[in-house]
Amino acid sequence: MSTEQPSDVPPVMEPAPVSPPPEDFLLRLYVTGVTPRSARAIANIKQICEEHLEGHYALEVVDLYQQPQLGRGEQIIAAPTLIKELPLPLRRIIGDLSSTERVLVGLDLRRKD
């Protein structure tokens, strides 16, 4: 959480942060109703997107209660689930997205190490 150093980047040597992505991100967040957890997930992803992907992303929030038929096609099991459809490879990030570090790893914005 405290490792936030946005865009005042020193050229290369810093551990993880990768330069802002050239491609656009297509993200879809599946939540189940208006629960605190859903709300938390939505807030978290919005914040992360704003901070790391500004202007390069499209985020869609889907309530599975409203569209239950999507669950099957998208292979949703856990909720909330954030799916990174683009860029490939596809990634599923489950949980309320409160661990920003892991979300960034999940979005391939930061390497696992």
Next chain:
Amino acid sequence: MTPPRAQLPKSPTGIQGLDEITGGGLPTGRPTLVCGSAGCGKTLLAMEFLVRGATQYHEPGVFMTFEETGEELTANVASLGFDLDDLIAHGQLALDFVFIERSEIEETGEFDLEGLFIRLGYAIDTIGAKRVVLDTVESLFAGLPNPIILRAELRRLFRWLKDKGVTAIITGERGDGQLTRQGLEEYVSDCVIVLDHRVSNLICTRRLRVVKYRGSTHGTNEYPFLIDEDGISVLPITSLGLQQVVSTEQVSTGIPRLDAMLSGAGYYRGSSILVSGTAGTGKSSLAGHFAVAACQRGERVLYFAFEESASQIMRNLRSIGIDLEPWVRQGLLQFEATRPTFVGLEMHLTTMHKQIAGFHPGIVIVDPLNSFINADNEAEVKAMLMRLMDFLKMRQITGFFTSLTSDASQLDHTDAAVSSLIDTWLLLLAIDAGSERNRALSILKSRGMAHSNQTREFLITAQGIELRDVYTGPGGVLTGSAREAQAAAEKATRLGAQQEIERTQRLLERRRTALDAQIAALRAEFDAQEIETLAQIEREQARAGQLALERVDMAWSRRADAPEDTGGQP
């Protein structure tokens, strides 16, 4: 308190035998755990539960698979005659493949399985499902992080299934020291069924056991089951009691003289008959006679051959004048020839059950019984035979079993083991005497009838088995040449006696002739005497007459008296 004893509502599985063990099926509206090691048939059992539910009980079902795709599943069960695509098209079945790829997933905080719930709920509501299968829900543990959350969520899932009122099967892999790897049995506690397949003596047998069934009685044993082209069939035989109805009707053995030994009419219908004997004593021939006799009465015969092929049996029996082929062609006789080692005992039993149930025979022949036995499975074989015999008796089918004994002098293990189950026991002996082997037959026992206690020699002729006349000698029944010799000796004695009688008769005749001659001689003598005597009397009379005449003449001449009016007066 409900008026009569309220039974737990049950949903029939439609799986042969399983409904009998569970007393009607799985608990309605509750989840049932089906667990077992890999390849023991969990998925299949679950699928059959759904398919039978949809096709036989009008209960649509949802199959949620975590292991195989819908296409794979459809292809796998197509061999059992389940057309999943058709069921899906008619809204009777929904398949949902839950794909979890661990490498795609990143956990970033608290989560729940609400997505799965919604998905399942949607599938259930779409087709109005009454039955649900989750196969194998434990895969979630491999695919998702955080087992603590998963456990809590699974507990919630099973609760939720109950609330939904669907009858569910949850499958689980067998774990170490517990029924499932993740201890699902803690959550699904209404009904637990364990499947198992064990290899013993290179033969694998599948077994099923109902470990637990809350609120219901159930069979507690391990039941063998079979997966074949008709799906699963379980064999709940040991649940049978001794309640068979017995028949007093007797059926011919096919050998008139043997019938005569068995109180004149043969075996009882529905009884078990054991024919034991050493190699080559004619066990199969007896079976052949019995089969033909039954076919001639129009009964069906199912012949289980475990040592010879059908055509070999038919050829061999034809050589002794028993032609089975016409009956096979007419469909009255059916052969089932398999190697005993081909499958396990239970499998044999199950197969036999199925075949018997399908063919409806009046007579079942098992030739031979003891090919099942090897070193250490005697108890199992006995149990199996008991089940088979019980099953036959329940259906009033006459069971004819042959048993190969190793030594004529001592009864084989099998025989001793099954003897209490046998109603009529024929012993075929090879009597080795006078440098020849002869066959003999005796009735060791035959329950409920007055039977002959005579050991009879029999011949296997071109017309089948023929029981010979009995010749007893000082050492017992004589057989073979000894019998022939005895027969010859008896014939000589008979002949001698005959000659003696004839001689006596001739003597008597001669005496009679002599007597007659004597009588004739006496009579002749008598006749001569009679004639002589009569002549003498005549002479005397004549002389007396002459004297009287002379006296008259004299008187006349003397003129003594007036002449009387007597004869001769001129």
